[in-house]
Amino acid sequence: MDAHQSAAANHPAPALDPHFAHHVRRYLYVFYALIFGTLITVGASYIPWGNREINIGVALFIAVCKASLVAGYFMHLISERKMVYGIMAFTAFFFIGLMFLTLGALNDFPRHTITH
């Protein structure tokens, strides 16, 4: 046992969870899923879906799934306190608003613009 560990042993240890090994196993499954998701994303980008919008949709769908895994398990959002959910809900509202503002602006043209 090194100096750090022996010193730590003299102090109250962090709240130990006897079932933590179970969490570790779950983190590993998420890790494998993320690796798989990355490979699928790259593979799917080479598939000629016939329409670029489908390519974009597939890539973004996989990205959202991967992001959900990271946020849910690695960042523990799946079992967080209400306060964190509140902050994130507030952020999500404005984030989605920001994206819709962009979409809404796509058909805006300066006055006198000639469009064909």
Added chain:
Amino acid sequence: MDIPYTVEARPDTGLYNAKVGIWLFLASEVMLFGALFSSYILLRVGSQEGYWPHGWLNIPLGTANTLVLITSSITTVMAWASLKMNQFNRFKLFHACTICLALVFVCIKSYEYHDKFTHYSVSLADGNMADGHLIEKSPDFDLAHKTGFVVLHGQKLELAGKSAEARDIEMRKVNDLHSPEARGVHLEEVKIPAAQIASMESYGPWHNTYTAIYFTLTGLHALHVIAGALVIGFLWGPGSKLWRTDPERFTNRIEISGLFWHFVDLVWIFLFPVLYLL
């Protein structure tokens, strides 16, 4: 003076204070990257049909960097889990891996940036163009005085005297590397005397809208990687002394730095397909 609620949860929030702080900070980060992502969408969708570059980035390198960041995320969460299980040595090992992986990410990104900064687009005096990586610049090369020469590993584009439509098709050889025109290109050494060069510029952020948003997004993300690695490096090194005196507080610090690191990974999960694949 004791800072309150560094370990125990505040009764009203149910969280220790640093956790509320990091989530508020991450909320502001979401809006920062969100603004840049929405700018990207607007620029891309608003670009003229056929003018948005495709295939300019190295997919194997981007994939490698994605795998590097994902792996660093698992080492980060395992470092925190090790402390939860009172295994300090394992924490040290996992976070040493995190720091090494962060360095690998930055090295790969630097290589990609270097590739762009040595890639030149040259407008020739006769109305044609040359495009490729700079492999030699003569010692007396001076564009202002028209002396010397450059050698590119790339191609010449015949644009002079062609119609706008024919020029667009020719430009696909550099704009859309997935196009049939680009696939048929055989790259070779192109020697260009300075006297024939009207202007030349590298594929830096100034080159076009695509490189501007690419460097802005990935540059900001790389800064986050570097900042996160510095924080984790501090907590791995001198900052880890806290484990001896207050292990729970130290574990919380690792959780907070981990939350930031996972966010950085999360941003890359979107940046990779958007910039490299689509």
